Amino acid sequence: MAHHLCSGRMDVDLRHLRGFLAVAEEGGFTAAGRRLHVAQPTLTRNIRALEETLGVRLFDRTTRRTELTAKGAELHRALVPLLRQLDAVLDEMCEGERLRLGFSWGLPDGLARLAARFDGETGVSVEFVRCDSPAARLETGDVDLALLRGTRLPRGLRSAFLYDDSRVAAVPAFWPLAARRELSWAELADWPLVVNTRSGVTTPDMWPPGERPVVGAECGNYDEWLEKVALGLGVGTAPAATARRYSHPEVRFVPLSDGPAVSTHLAYPSHGAHPRAALLANVAAREGVALRDGSERG
Incomplete structure (x- = not known):
């Protein structure tokens, strides 16, 4: 939503005033455009619109220089403290604001670092909320x-794709499968499957009809799932990055040679989302696999 400063019949767009200050302080349109990350033609149109609205010339322009007119210098002196005060008020509005990020299990290794950087750059903190539900409580409005x-x-929901992760098999440590260096997706169907019905990534219908595993046990969260595998009630699968973070002395994670990848997303409501939700999701999407691996983006 555009900011406007209204005085009687005048309707002045705030971005035009910020453009005016940048040109005045940088001494030209090219440098001001770089400072504002705005194309020079757009900035030129904005300054022309401001001059037409005010009915005065703000700059004397030649092929070699851009200088403030007397009216331009007067506007510059008045605007600097006003916009500084406005920026301070807007910054104060962001203080204490937070985004609640729900997850069921296995936060990406680099997400905490990204959240700290997001807080430093926007003033909006990120709070991680553990939720055992299919949409991690987005549907109830408990998270953003x-x-x-x-x-x-x-x-x-709207979502930003983060990365695909390979899949590993989780097998009881005392089963013969635990001694294998690698397993195939097809042979897992010969064993009972432990299914996390709320937030899991593996269900029998992922195998072709007639070749699907039987369900050995069901549960509602990752910790229960891991314990049921440890008891020998069946096998399961998980993203490889998650397996690196979670271990169990009675469970062995075995690489899968051909298991389907697990896609990871940051999602937020299509309507009524927090104003910063899309920004955080898009920032995370740009990081991609660096989030999964906990590495700095190169």
């Missing part, structure tokens, strides 16, 4: 964004 996995996300 959610880390979701899989290709079929709930309706009514």
Whole structure:
């Protein structure tokens, strides 16, 4: 939404005033455009619109220089303290603001670092909220964004794709499978499957009809899932990055040679989302696999 300063019949766009200050302080349109990350033609149009609205010339322009007119210098002197005060008020509005990010299990290794950087750059902190539900409580409004996995996300959400992760098999440590260096997706179907019905990434219908595993046990969260595998109630699969973070002395994670990748997204409501939700999701998407691996983006 555009900011406007209104005085009687005048309707002046705030971005035009900021453009005017940049040109005045940088001494030209090219440098001012770089400072504002605005194309020079756009900045030129904005200054022309401001001059037409005020009915005065603000700059004397030649092919070699751009200088303030007397009216321009007067406006510059008045605007500097006004916009400084406005910026201070707007900054204060952001203080204490937070984004609640829901997750069911396995936060990406680099997400905490990104959240700290986001706080430093925007003044909006990120609070991680553990939630065992299919949409990590986005559907109830308890969180502003959610880390979701899989290709079929709930309706009514927008999402930013972060990365694909390879999949590993989780098998009881005392089963013969635990001695294997690698397993195939097809042979997992010969064993009972432990299914996390709320936030898991593996269900029997991921195998072809007639070749699907039986369900050995069901549960509602990752910790229960891991314990049921440890008890020998069946096998399961998980993203490789998650397996690096979570271990269990009675569970062995074995690489899968051909398992389907696990897609990871940051999702937020299509309507009524927090104003900063899309920004955080897009920043995270640009980091991509660096989030998964906990590495700096190169």
